[in-house]
Each structure stands twice: as structure tokens, then as C-alpha cells.
Amino acid sequence: MKADVEPRPVAGRSGVAPGEVLLSLEHVSLSFGGVRALRDVSFDIRKGEIRAIIGPNGAGKTSMLNVINGFYHPQEGVITFKGKRRHDMRPYLAASQGIARTFQNVALFKGMSTLDNIMTGRTLKMRRGILAHMLHWGPAQREEIRHREAVERIIDFLEIAHIRKVPVGKLPYGLQKRVELGRALAMEPELLLLDEPMAGMNLEEKQDMSRFILTVKDSFDTTIALIEHDMGVVMDLSDRVVVLDYGRKIADGSPAAVQVDQAVIDAYLGVAH
Amino acid sequence: MTGTSASQTVAPAGDDALDTIPKLLLRNATTHALRPAIRHKDFGIWQTWTWAQLCEEVRALSIGLRKLHLKRGDTVAIIGDNRPRLYATFAAVQCLGAIPVPVYQDSVAEEMAYVLEHAEVKIAVVEDQEQVDKVVSVADRLPQLKKIIYDDPRGLKEYEATNLHAFTDVQGLGREEMHANPGAEGWWLDEIGKGQGADVSVMLYTSGTTGRPKGVMLTHANIVVSARNGNRFDGFGPDDTLLAYLPMAWVGDHLFSYGQAYTAAMCVCCPESPETVVEDRREIGPTYFFAPPRVFENLLTQIMVRMEDAGAIKRRMFHAFLGVARRCGEDILNGKRVGAADRLLYGLGNFLVYAPLRNRMGFSRTRVAYTAGEAIGPELFRFYRALGINLKQLYGQTEASVYITLQPDGEVYSDSVGKPGPDVEIKIADSGEVLFRSPGVFLKYYKNEEATRAAKTPEGWVHTGDAGFFDQRGHLKIIDRAKDVGRLNNGALFAPKYLENRLKFYPEVREAVAFGQGEDFATMLVNIDLISVGNWAERNGVAYASYQELAAHTQVIEMVRARVDEMNKALAQEPQMAASQIRRFLILHKELDADDGELTRTLKVRRSFISERYAPLIKALYDGSRSCHVATEMTFEDGRKGVVEGEVAIIDMAVYPARAPQPLREAAE
Numbered sequence: 001m002k003a004d005v006e007p008r009p010v011a012g013r014s015g016v017a018p019g020e021v022l023l024s025l026e027h028v029s030l031s032f033g034g035v036r037a038l039r040d041v042s043f044d045i046r047k048g049e050i051r052a053i054i055g056p057n058g059a060g061k062t063s064m065l066n067v068i069n070g071f072y073h074p075q076e077g078v079i080t081f082k083g084k085r086r087h088d089m090r091p092y093l094a095a096s097q098g099i100a101r102t103f104q105n106v107a108l109f110k111g112m113s114t115l116d117n118i119m120t121g122r123t124l125k126m127r128r129g130i131l132a133h134m135l136h137w138g139p140a141q142r143e144e145i146r147h148r149e150a151v152e153r154i155i156d157f158l159e160i161a162h163i164r165k166v167p168v169g170k171l172p173y174g175l176q177k178r179v180e181l182g183r184a185l186a187m188e189p190e191l192l193l194l195d196e197p198m199a200g201m202n203l204e205e206k207q208d209m210s211r212f213i214l215t216v217k218d219s220f221d222t223t224i225a226l227i228e229h230d231m232g233v234v235m236d237l238s239d240r241v242v243v244l245d246y247g248r249k250i251a252d253g254s255p256a257a258v259q260v261d262q263a264v265i266d267a268y269l270g271v272a273h
Numbered sequence: 274m275t276g277t278s279a280s281q282t283v284a285p286a287g288d289d290a291l292d293t294i295p296k297l298l299l300r301n302a303t304t305h306a307l308r309p310a311i312r313h314k315d316f317g318i319w320q321t322w323t324w325a326q327l328c329e330e331v332r333a334l335s336i337g338l339r340k341l342h343l344k345r346g347d348t349v350a351i352i353g354d355n356r357p358r359l360y361a362t363f364a365a366v367q368c369l370g371a372i373p374v375p376v377y378q379d380s381v382a383e384e385m386a387y388v389l390e391h392a393e394v395k396i397a398v399v400e401d402q403e404q405v406d407k408v409v410s411v412a413d414r415l416p417q418l419k420k421i422i423y424d425d426p427r428g429l430k431e432y433e434a435t436n437l438h439a440f441t442d443v444q445g446l447g448r449e450e451m452h453a454n455p456g457a458e459g460w461w462l463d464e465i466g467k468g469q470g471a472d473v474s475v476m477l478y479t480s481g482t483t484g485r486p487k488g489v490m491l492t493h494a495n496i497v498v499s500a501r502n503g504n505r506f507d508g509f510g511p512d513d514t515l516l517a518y519l520p521m522a523w524v525g526d527h528l529f530s531y532g533q534a535y536t537a538a539m540c541v542c543c544p545e546s547p548e549t550v551v552e553d554r555r556e557i558g559p560t561y562f563f564a565p566p567r568v569f570e571n572l573l574t575q576i577m578v579r580m581e582d583a584g585a586i587k588r589r590m591f592h593a594f595l596g597v598a599r600r601c602g603e604d605i606l607n608g609k610r611v612g613a614a615d616r617l618l619y620g621l622g623n624f625l626v627y628a629p630l631r632n633r634m635g636f637s638r639t640r641v642a643y644t645a646g647e648a649i650g651p652e653l654f655r656f657y658r659a660l661g662i663n664l665k666q667l668y669g670q671t672e673a674s675v676y677i678t679l680q681p682d683g684e685v686y687s688d689s690v691g692k693p694g695p696d697v698e699i700k701i702a703d704s705g706e707v708l709f710r711s712p713g714v715f716l717k718y719y720k721n722e723e724a725t726r727a728a729k730t731p732e733g734w735v736h737t738g739d740a741g742f743f744d745q746r747g748h749l750k751i752i753d754r755a756k757d758v759g760r761l762n763n764g765a766l767f768a769p770k771y772l773e774n775r776l777k778f779y780p781e782v783r784e785a786v787a788f789g790q791g792e793d794f795a796t797m798l799v800n801i802d803l804i805s806v807g808n809w810a811e812r813n814g815v816a817y818a819s820y821q822e823l824a825a826h827t828q829v830i831e832m833v834r835a836r837v838d839e840m841n842k843a844l845a846q847e848p849q850m851a852a853s854q855i856r857r858f859l860i861l862h863k864e865l866d867a868d869d870g871e872l873t874r875t876l877k878v879r880r881s882f883i884s885e886r887y888a889p890l891i892k893a894l895y896d897g898s899r900s901c902h903v904a905t906e907m908t909f910e911d912g913r914k915g916v917v918e919g920e921v922a923i924i925d926m927a928v929y930p931a932r933a934p935q936p937l938r939e940a941a942e
Contacts, residue, residue: 204911
């Protein structure tokens, strides 16, 4: 009765083997007028890892994510994704290449149901036109059924079946975060960017979310880059951590190594600059 | 196949031969092969197993379990939410003559360990990672536990334990064996043939209000005969559908969703998840529905809250027609004579209000709904009946394979639990305790001769532990647990549950615990209902961060005070109960919770535990203090503990003079 399928891994779609570099940033600098948000930052994200980006407020973490998904354009530096150097990136291009993200302040369609919100994540995968879908006939219908199935798998995975038809605006914050993760997953991304996935959650919700993130990594064949303030979560979840402070990279390494790094301790405790 | 009418159960001939559940499975797989046996909503779509498919799944699992060395007489734990595969496990285990032991799926690991150890479970079939983790965490104490089988593989990929098997893999073992060995199926049929009515079919651990749970051993004859009697009483047959959503470890679910489903070849539907039950019920429209009063209470609270939020026109229409229903709805359901004008109004109300309401609640097709487990508030009971839902009460126990008394159609009263069920004898002891004897009487408690002797006389009479009496209509009335009925110092009768149930009818009150045994007057601990009061707070702009904060709000206290006052006024009208008016009460700073041991797993109040745990509060209720400081440990769902503390206000109540004794009928009005 129950199809025993875990969320389907789409194996080897990028040709990047696990453990190899999926995305690399070299000497990236970004400024807004006189404000230098990122200064000469270099690091990479390897296929199949959970990469945390941490740092005090205003360190440039969200700017970093915005650079990765093509929302900001760095003035200097080279970004390579899946072995190809990127030029003139736009968010929709990044999305079509397999980069999905969630936002610090949940950005869902409040009036639409959970189901429809997650369905929007499938937009890029829809092949039929608006007209065909309006008529809901033949191939368009079959396509919708196929996508609906994918969405239902995500709903099942994130345990949100009970809110399938509830407008997301009515949902508590923790659930909205989960729906947003669902929408990002619906894109079947190769790289998933999570901007503070646990912000404003209670302990139980954080534990649930951690479990989902770990399962996403394992079962969806997805690489994850996340920004998070809860150090406990970062240290538990991530394989490698990069630390930013005032737009500069000050440390990069395993959670254990970063924790004892003097520059990191100074950044968090505050030292005169 | 479809010709069988709903009122006809199985053909009486051959009933004697069909004395075990596995034999019934074989019969259903032939005579009802293509009819739905079990449905489950998965990925948003209802999926169906026919009886023939169910039989095949059971056979594959059964032979697979045999390959894992499961033998006649072994015990198998079943832990999880209501899922088709877990129901199939019951049958697969029973086919081999082994004994299924369902365990409450929300038990913490410690409670689970006790049952698994006591029942000497050899294999545990569990739902998912959560349950696997719990069983694994106590496995070192369970030397006889050899295998864990899981239904849902999610999150279990990385587990390396060699004694862990996927459900489908075990079925695979069975299918391979059938492929390789043509005699396997015949062997399996022989094993089923060896089963007899007198064999133990299932062991159910009672979530007793005191002490460790006891393993109630029920035979196939207990289950099959009780199920047939139940089916005959209400005319259930293959066209009936029910929703299985109550814990599988509870006797009610075992008898309704398993025993009665197999004997009548009914279709059992499993919800998508515990959170979607209301929506799933609406989609399925069960013809037979069972729920403890709490579920009906929650449903009513939700409806009332939603109506408060509705527009003025809808709200007025709702209340106007509800008035009509209260006036004549129950008489119409009972088939009594009702005036033409009322009939017309009720018809209109049915079209505009009752039918849509029934549909929303999932009762559109419900022929029979039962409630039991606790007394149901009379207003609550009448509300559902007035809407045209045939809600009835029954009284039962695990030790009776459920049925002791039931209300026959047309003889439904809110204050009784009905007449003795088919083949059930009842007598009342001098102490007021109810005793029964029936074909459903359990064999014994597992490894507990002493308890068996205490509960069951050599003649087969079972002590229920409940106090009750037969009224002039021949209906049984239960007042309280026999040991809980006490007296105040002035000698007046004190029945705590009677008081609690009255207060709990108000939507603002979720739980109440009354005290008064050996005291001068009655007092109460109250839990507010977070849904109902929370909604009120939202509408009135009252901000709160936690249950504790809301419970201590002065307006909330005033709201509850008004309810207690109403109750006292009503109690003053009842000669036997007037002395039990509540003099002082307080609102607890935390919700009573099964994880803290304050409620049983079936959500009944554990009175003695609460009176120990909250001794300082109870003392304060009687020593005249205005408030009391309290700190209480609470357990979170994952087993971690925290402390809630605060100052709890104690409220004094006015007491009304008792009305002189009057005829009972009038007093009830």
C-alpha cells in the first residue's frame, strides 16, 4: 500500500562527485557605495556537506548567500559552480541551475495554502504553458499529477499533512519555516541555502528542523549551506564552518577547530578594531 | 458480493467453525475477496487493500515471521499509530499461534520497557524511527527480544544493528519461501487450522489508574463472540466503514477495528496522521464511530469557537436552529411524536445547519456512534443527538472484551450506560460495586495470579471496581469508581467524578479534580482549556506567553469562578449533591499530562497521584490561605524535564442553600 520510496535521490545529476568542490568563491568583494559588505572572501562548498556560515551581526552572512544565489553581484572575485565560472548571474538563473534558498524572514505567499506554496517550487520544472494548464487537459493534467506527487512526498517527509490546505498566513512561525523549506526542496536543488532556519523556534521545533536538515542531506542528495546563530545547532549539524566578521573571513574549518580559534573568540566577545 | 444488506452479518451457519480471527480472514478473503478491507491515506490519496490483498500481505508476513523463528506461544509487541501494516501484523502473528501485544505508542521508553519485559516479547513490530529508538534504548534490559521490525524506513538508513528488519524485507522472506517451497502455503493453512477458540489471541496491558499495568489475556473466543454480539446488536455488516484512530493497545480499538471488522468484514480506514483525523473522518464518512467523551468535547469546543468567529447572520441562524434542535431533535431521533410546526422547523434547520454541521464533523453517514470510558456531560450528549447523530453510550472494560452494557436504539438516556449487552449477566454487590459475567470475560492476567483472583471469582464473575445501580428502566447507572465514592465529614455523599464531569462540560474547563473525602467541604483543582480560553484571549486582546500566564490572568479566573458558581447553583437543586458544592477552588499552573503521570495514557485523571503531587496546593485549599507558591517538575515529550513554578491564587465561593428534596424528574430539569 505504501510505496516504500524515500525521497528520490537524483544521482549524479551534476557530475560532481561527493566530496568534490561544488561551488567555490575566490577573492569575492562586495560593496554598496562606501559600505564594504564582503572583503576578499574565499571558500568553497563541497558536494554532500553541510556548510555553516557564521559570524556576529552585520558580518556579511546574508550578503554572502545573496551573492551565491545571484541576487547581489560582487565587484571583484570569481565564482565557480559545478566547475563552470559564473558571469552575470540572476536569481532565476541560479534557481534553474539548482540553487534553492529560504529566507531569514519567511517569504511565502501568505494567502495560498501550504500545498500551493510548495507547488510554486515546481514552477521551473513545469514544461506546459499557462494556457494548457488553465484548460487542465491531457499532458498538462498528467504533468500536474506528476508534480503533485513530488509535492506530496515532501509534505509527507516534513510531516505537514495536517496543514496541507491551510493558508500559510494562519500558521505558526515554526510551521511556516517548514513550509518554506518544503518549497525550496520542491525544486530538487543541488545546493540549498538556508538563512537562519531555526530563528525564533523553540527547542522542540529546532530539534525537528535539525532532523529534517540532516535527512535532506542524506536522502535528497542535496548540499546545504546554512546561516545560523544557535551555536549548538551549528556545531551539531555542520561538517565545516566558515566564520565572517566585518565582511572578512576570519576562520574556516571543522566545528571543533573553529570553536577554539582565537580570532573567532575575539569576534564574538568583541575586541577593539 | 454487494447484495449483503447492512443488517445481516455473517451467515449464522459455520459460525462455530470460524472460531479464530485467522479463520475469519480466510473466509473474508474468499467471500468478500474484492471488497475493501482496509484503507489508508498516503501521499494525500486513500489507498485500499481488498480482503484478498490483505490476506496475501498477512500470509507473506506470517511466513516471513516464521523464517525469523517465531513459534506458537511467543509474544510479539506491536507499537505505532493505526496503520494497515500493523493491523496486518496482528493477524500474521495469530496465524502462527503466537500472541500479539500492542503497546501504547506514546509511552516513554521506560513504560515500554516494563511491558516488553513483562510480556517476554520476542519480536517488536514498530512503526518508525521514533519507536525503534525507544525500543533500542531499553534493549539491553530485554534479553529475550530478538528482532525489531519497522514499517516506515525513513531515517533508519544509517542504522547498522543486525536485528533490525524492514517490514517489506520480512514479507520478502515469506514470499521467497513460498516461491522456493510450494508446501509453504499449505503449511501456513495448517497452522491456522490448528488454532482454536480457547487459544489466547491477544494480550492487552491496561493503563490502570494505580500500580503497574496488568497484561489482560483474551482468547479468540472472547474476541470473536464479543465482536459478533456487538455486530448483531447494532446490525453491522460488510457495508459498514469505521475510522481507526484510537490507540491500538486499547481494547476498544482492538475489538472494533479488528475483532468486529473481521467478523463483519467491515472496512477499516487509517488516517494519514494523528493530526489529520478530523479531515480524514470527513472524507471517509464512517458509518460507525467510536470516541471517548473528550473527543466529542473538543469537537464541540472547536465548533463553538468557530461560530463565535462567524458573521452575525450565520451566528444567529446557528443559535436559533440549535434552539429548535434542543427542543425537538432528540424526540425526532427517538421516533417520538413531534408537532408539525417543530417538524417543519427541524427540517429547515437540518437543511441549513444540522446537515452541514454533521458533514463538517464527518458524521454524515454515521448510523451509530458510541462514547464510553468516562461519563459524558448531559448537555454535550444531547447536543449531538439533537443534531440527528445517533450517539449512544456503552460501558465496558478490557477484562470484558469491551461490552458490559449498551444503549439499545430508542432507549438512549444521557444519565445511564444502558442495558446488559447480549449474553452479559450483571449483579450489584452490597458495597454498590458492579460485577459481570459474559462470554468476553478474560482468561487471566499474565503472570499475576493474585490480581486474577482478586478480580475474578471462581464462578466467573468479574469485579469492575465501579459503583453503580439499576434504575427503574432497567438501565445501569455508574456514579464513580467504587473506591473513589466517599463521604464528607457531615456524612453527605461525595462522588468526585460527578462534580468534575459537570464542570468539564463548560468549554473553558479542560480538566478538573475534586477533593472532599473526609473533609468538611468540597474543593477543586481546575485546568483551563487552552484552545477555548486562548481564543477568547485573542479576541479580547489579552496577551499571554504560556499556559501558566493565561491561567493566572484575573479575567480568566473570574470566568472560571462564574462557571463554578453556576455549578454550585445547579448542585443546590439536587438533594443528594447539594452538600458537595465547591467552597474553594484554584486554577493549576500547568496542564495535567500523561507524561508526568497525572493522567493515564487514555487521559483519565490519576487522582491519588495528583493528590500526592499537589499536596501543598490541596492543603492550601483547606487552610484558608489566599494563595500558594508551587514548583512542579514537568516532562517534555522527549523525556527531558523542566520546572514550572509560580504563585497560584485560591478562590472562595458562595454556597447556596439546598433545595428541599423533590421528585427526581423535576430536579433534573
